[in-house]
Amino acid sequence: MRQVVVLIGILVLGLQLRGHEYRNLLQTKGSMGDLNLTLLKKEQWIKYPAYSERAEWDKLLSSHKNEIIARGEKALDYKWQVVTASDYLEFDRSGSRDIMQKPFGENTAALEALVMAELAEGEGRFTQKLADGVWYFCEVTSWVLSAHVSRAQKENTALPSFRTNSIDLTAGDLGSLLAWTYYFFHEEFDKIQPLISQRLYTNLDERILKPYMQRSDFWWQAFYADPETMVNNWNPWCNFNVLTCLLLIEDDKRDLVEGVYRTMLSVDKFINYTKTDGACEEGPSYWGHAAGKMFDYLDLLSKATGGRFSIFDQPVIKNMGEYIAKSYVGDGWVVNFADASPQSSGGGKLGVIFRYGQAVGSNEMQHFAAHMNKRSEKSNFHSGRDIFRTLENLRTEAELNNAVSNITDANFVWYPETEFCYMRNKNGFFVAAKGGYNNESHNHNDMGTFSLYSDNTPMIIDIGVGTYTRQTFSSERYSIWTMQSNYHNLPVINGVSQEFGSKYRSKNISVSETKSSFSVDLSGAYSEDAKVKSWERTYKLSPNNELLIEDKYALSEIKGKNQLNFMTWGLPYIQNEGLVIVEKDGKQIQLKYNPKQFEAEIETIQLKDKRLSGVWGEKVYRLSLNAREMKLTDNYKITISK
Structure with a gap:
């Protein structure tokens, strides 16, 4: 028998400490002795x-x-x-x-x-x-x-x-x-x-x-x-x-039991880390490797124990699954905070989504998987070097092909612990905004940012991340422009951008489903150099076609300039002072601002990185509204409409 490092699982139920809730769901299903009796x-x-x-x-x-x-x-x-x-x-x-x-x-x-x-x-x-x-x-x-x-x-x-x-x-x-x-x-x-x-x-x-x-x-x-x-x-x-x-x-039963139980102790740590709302802070394109791979693990464990060690009845597990369906915008576009890609064809993940939905009893997931499967022009059984997924996709393919195809276009989705908010109106606007903090997994300095889609076309965008290099996951990460807050849809305050670190986080979150609004104090994401006492940003989506962005702020002193930034896919052009038009793929939005407060500036950003250009093409744009006059307190209002 090989040498084994023994870990004792400590069961602490209901204890919430910052980022972890010590549910230890797998350990509650049984001891190592129970596993010994159960493994098939x-x-x-x-x-x-x-x-x-x-x-x-x-x-x-x-x-x-x-x-x-x-x-x-x-x-x-x-x-x-x-x-x-x-x-x-x-x-x-x-x-x-x-x-x-x-x-x-x-x-x-x-x-x-x-x-x-x-x-x-x-x-x-x-x-x-x-x-x-x-x-x-x-x-x-x-x-x-x-x-x-x-x-x-x-x-x-x-x-x-x-x-x-x-x-x-x-x-x-x-x-x-x-x-x-x-x-x-x-x-x-x-x-x-x-x-x-x-x-x-x-x-x-x-x-x-x-x-x-x-x-x-x-x-x-x-x-x-x-x-x-x-x-x-x-x-x-x-x-x-x-x-x-x-x-x-593994043919030695004792080693097998100890090894399997050890994986349970470890996977419990991931489930403990995940917020109760189930959102994947790494974004939808990482869902297949995060919650989706957790499903594969739980599915395999359940199969090998005849269903004895199964936690698919737990609400957090269902929430983790349904996040992938709720984060779908339409026409292949998904909400892409952090390093996530803005597009998803589904591919080999569709079978995972479907089986996950079956396991947790989610019609939303099953119908979403069937919808994505039907809109795909190719077969979706193949999962690369993941033989288990490929075989499971083949085993359940007929069920997926025959499932009801549908997507749920919820008007308002709120993840209270992860602080993601999605809002949709009847006129084709979809808004995704976030709170959170600037040390999430695959983090960008993006607390308080938003994206806007018009009839499923990204108009105000989250650029995403370029090709991974040594710099991407090093101390140099935030020297990369795509990671910086001034290349997200956020303000530069007093000449200062957001900082990286766990302490740079949201304050005073407020949401209203009836008013279709999301508010957050951004000041906690900026260092003391910004001299900002409060910066309350509110996104309010009207039932028709207008998004109101309102910034109410208070500074302790004036040191630099305020600047509001908006990343766009289509080329913005200044129609007149106070009005910017953005067009893309036949869609148009109008961004209105107070010309007495701001002067508009447009920057063209050439995309030389294939991971970025493969999504957005050769260029994207940054629209900057530069404050003409600085005040210790002020109120900015931006309206975006079709």
Whole structure:
């Protein structure tokens, strides 16, 4: 039996300390002894056909069989790429992640294509190439990405240490993929040479199971999280992959039980961190890796325990799921605070949303998934290297295709703990605003910002984030323009922009569903240099087509200039003093301001980053209203209409 670091779960119900509510929902379902009595054998909970059951595979894959085989055929000629030391070190040298990630990702994609193709065809045509891929990955020093290596080893470099096995998102994903590969094909590999399966098993044990069981210092495990500790999507994502490896390859029952329970202690930390309202502070595009991956974990745990360890009846779990449906604007656009992308096609997430909805009894989620599925022009079963999701998508595809298609256009949605507010009127305006604080996961300095959509077209926008580099998650993060408050829809106060840090947070939130309004004091997001005593911003959406933005402020002294900024997709033009027109894709909004208070200025921002230009095109714009005269107290009113 391997050496295990034992953690004792402390049950504290109902205690709210800042960012964490100590629900410990998984631990309340039973002890390690209960888990020992409950865990099923693999053949009892795995419902996929055995490799040899060809008729069952034909039934499961249905019309996708030829498509899956065709992908595998392309991989038959694939040349496994060597990821060199220089590729890893490029992250240290230039900050580029892609130099290492691109060949590594192409290698894992080829492996997944071969796995699925051999499951689909079952004639052994892909087995040798698949064995080559398995052997290749057993040969490489690390399964961890260059951007993540130094965080989990003593050596402060992107070059992985041969002394340390670490687990990051990609190592976990690859471990999960290889665990399923071992489960389905180890007997076929033995026909070629038993050393292949033996080495694969040993690699999974050495690279995933032992590090997880013997270390408690992976930051995402959060075993020692205090009320100030951020616990983000890494936690359920990595724990799901570890759980997969445990359930598929751990043959020692005692080690299996201890390992599974250890993942429960860790995932409880993520659920504890998440606010009761269920909103994903990382945004909709991270939902699939956060709440969505938590669902995968909970689903797998429930399957392996015959439903005994299930918490799908808990309101917070349902709230976490429904956030993805409620944050949908329309025509593929979603609310995109922080690093989230503003667009979502759904892809392999649609099956997750649908099954999540089934598990928690949410018609809203099921109908939303069906709606997104029907508007998609391609099949949505494939989930990249996540074999579990792909197989589950295939298993439930017919149900998704036959489900009721609908989206719920709520007029007002309020997340009271996370402080997200969505407002919609009958004339096609959708407004998303936020409070919160400036140290959320994937944070931008954006407390109090808003976005405005007209008939589902983004008009006043949140630009999002560019391609990830070393700078993105470093002390230099807020030197990047997309992270700064003056490139969000926020004021510069007394010449000062918002600051990063947990103490820079909202004050005096007020919402009214009947008035369709959201108010927040922005002053808490600015340093003392701003000399701001209060800055109450109110967004009020009329039943017709007008959004009123009102700023009431008080300064202790005047040191600089006030400036109101608005990021736009379409080119703004100043029709006359006091009126700016913004047009995009045949849609138009009018922004009115007091010309005695402000002078308008327009800046064109060229988008050279492909992650940004892929959404917005070659350029976006910043409309700045610069205060003509500074006062210690004043009241600004901006109206936006069609």
